[in-house]
Structures are given as structure tokens and as C-alpha cells.
Amino acid sequence: MNAVKIPFLNLRAQYLTLKPEIDSAIQTVIDETAFVGGKYVSQFETSYAQTYGVKHCIGCGNGTDAIYIVLKSLGIGPGDEVITTAMSWIATSETITQTGATPVFVDIDPEHYTIDADLIEKKITQKTRAILPVHLYGQMADMPKIQKICEKYKLYLVEDCAQAHFAEFNGKKAGTFGIASTFSFYPGKNLGAYGDAGAIVTNDDALARKMRLFAHHGMLSKHHHEIEGINSRLDGIQAAVLCAKLPHVESWNQRRRENAELYTQWLSKLSEVKVPEIRPHAKPVFHLYVVRLPNRDQVQKRLLEKGVETQVHYPTAMPFMPAYSYLNHKPEDFPSVWKMQQEILSLPIYPELSRDDIQFICSCLKNSLS
Numbered sequence: 001m002n003a004v005k006i007p008f009l010n011l012r013a014q015y016l017t018l019k020p021e022i023d024s025a026i027q028t029v030i031d032e033t034a035f036v037g038g039k040y041v042s043q044f045e046t047s048y049a050q051t052y053g054v055k056h057c058i059g060c061g062n063g064t065d066a067i068y069i070v071l072k073s074l075g076i077g078p079g080d081e082v083i084t085t086a087m088s089w090i091a092t093s094e095t096i097t098q099t100g101a102t103p104v105f106v107d108i109d110p111e112h113y114t115i116d117a118d119l120i121e122k123k124i125t126q127k128t129r130a131i132l133p134v135h136l137y138g139q140m141a142d143m144p145k146i147q148k149i150c151e152k153y154k155l156y157l158v159e160d161c162a163q164a165h166f167a168e169f170n171g172k173k174a175g176t177f178g179i180a181s182t183f184s185f186y187p188g189k190n191l192g193a194y195g196d197a198g199a200i201v202t203n204d205d206a207l208a209r210k211m212r213l214f215a216h217h218g219m220l221s222k223h224h225h226e227i228e229g230i231n232s233r234l235d236g237i238q239a240a241v242l243c244a245k246l247p248h249v250e251s252w253n254q255r256r257r258e259n260a261e262l263y264t265q266w267l268s269k270l271s272e273v274k275v276p277e278i279r280p281h282a283k284p285v286f287h288l289y290v291v292r293l294p295n296r297d298q299v300q301k302r303l304l305e306k307g308v309e310t311q312v313h314y315p316t317a318m319p320f321m322p323a324y325s326y327l328n329h330k331p332e333d334f335p336s337v338w339k340m341q342q343e344i345l346s347l348p349i350y351p352e353l354s355r356d357d358i359q360f361i362c363s364c365l366k367n368s369l370s
């Protein structure tokens, strides 16, 4: 097998563009022993809330905890149902189960791969408490439609923005539609820490207080525990790294959009390849650039032989995972996602890719099709 010419991710390339800032940010945290909580965590929370135009940002351990903290603080638990998409990372549904509630999956919109808003109402029951859309691959779900449904049935709207930092719909940012929204700063995300990290944003003062309490052992001041909570902290080194990177996210997202445009320009000439559709009025951030192909596994293998790494997000949609076999779902229950999971392939899309890299990937892809 040939050596990898284009890796799927290249986190080192980004580090090298910011090395002095990042090294000094990390060294400062060590010098000040500001390891947990403290100055840099507050600094990041304030900057993120400001950049996002929201009142509160609560840092936490990771993007999975972020969802769990929101759902628990909304009082969701045993006997409740939460509606979510059939295609996401398992964190989205796992956290619903962790609260004691039941995840109720909805098929995807086959053009945009986010929850199909037209199929949601059929799944609403007396037990439904919330809708949890995911802005998958960096493209937002149909938020105006989902917002209307939430208003009509008095349901909480919680957005999983782990793949959509600063994506927009009608000029409004992902994460500002629902009562609270969650972010992951896992290293490979559009804004990535140097380890695990996450955050929640909200404009609701009472909910913000509850979430902060729950994430920190139920205490807001030392040894005063109002409730039982969990330990989910953003650490100082991660916060300092995130502070150093935050001013650059918009330009990285712009580079991702430019890369996506190049791909789409070249790949839409190939009749076997379906390129991503962008919703009208949407400004996606292309956490992933996902195409659909016949013979996906064979194409992926051939690309790797030519030195191009790709991935599949995700090979098994949640309803068909062994973890959810107890729900007894069949392919006919979710026809769009069943078909999608066999055809999708994620191509490298990180901001540091050059025009030549993308051209190379496209020509390799073309030659791998037959």
C-alpha cells in the first residue's frame, strides 16, 4: 500500500499556524496553576457568549456531557420521550437514555441529511418533551419549521451544534434557535481543543444557573450543594487553547466553504457522485464534506491505495445499531437513512487543504469509480 498523501484530518497543520500563541497560552496556565476553573475558563465562556451573541456560555467536560446537562436541567427523565434524528453520533441519543427518557428517532431529509421536519409531528405523543435536532456535517436542520412545531406542542427545542460552530440559517446562528444548545470542542471539530471540552449556550437565566449547578456537583459556592450533580468541568488548558483559537474560527469556516465549493464544482461533473445540497438561506460550515456514491466501500479502498484517506459518518444509523436493537426498528421504518448509510463517504475538508490537494482528491475519486 502507498503512503498516505492526504490524511483525513491534519491537526498539526493548524497548530503550526498558531504555534506561538498556543504554546504561550498553555505555558501561562501551567505557570499560574490555573488548571481547573479559574481565569481562562471564565475568559473563554465570556468570549464565546459574546462572539455568539448570547447571554450565557457554560463550559463543560465534552459535547456529550453538554447534552446530558441540558436535558437533566430541563427536568427530562423517566417516562419522557425526546425526538431526534436517526443519523448522528451516538452521543445525541445516548444522553437521552442516560436521563431515563426514551429516544424517538425520525428519518432524515434525504437532500440535507438533517432530521426531516415533515416527519416529526407523526412521532409526537403525550410523553414528548423535547426535540433535539443535530446540525449534521455543519449544515443546519430546518429550524423555522422545527421551531413552529415546538411552539405548537409546547416542546423544548435543544440544538446539538457539535458539528456546526457558527453555521447560519437566515442570518441567525446555529445554537440561537432553541432554549439551549450544545457544542463539542473535540480536537477534530471546527473549533477544537487539545483534549476533550464542551460548552452550552443559552439566553435563559434560570436554566443557565441550573446547568452550571448540575455540572459542578450541584454547588455554586464551595461546599454548598443545593442538589446532586455531576463533575463536568472545562479545564484551564483547554479553555486557554480555545481562547487562542476562537478569533480564527470564522476564517477557518470560510476556508472550509471554499474547499467545499471546489469539490462541488469538480465532482458535480461526475454523474455517479451526488454532492451536498445547501439549503436556501443557509450558510453551512462544512464540518464534513459528504458525497454519495455507488460501491462506496470499493471506492474508499481504491482512494486509500492512491494515498487519500476518507471516512464514513456514520456507517450505521442509530436505529440500526445493536445498542438500539430493543426498539426493534426495521429498514422500512427509516428508508432514507437506511439508503444513505450505504452510500456516504466523507472527503478531507480541513481548512489547510490546498486547491491542488482537492484537485488531486477529485481526480483520484474519478479514477476510483469504475
Ligand SMILES: *Cc1c(COP(=O)(O)O)cnc(C)c1O
Binding pocket: 062, 063, 064, 065, 088, 089, 091, 092, 134, 160, 162, 163, 183, 184, 185, 186, 196, 197, 198
Ligand atoms: C462530537 C459530537 C458529539 C459529542 O461530543 P464529544 O465532545 O465527543 O463528547 C455530540 N454530537 C455530535 C453530533 C457530535 O458530532
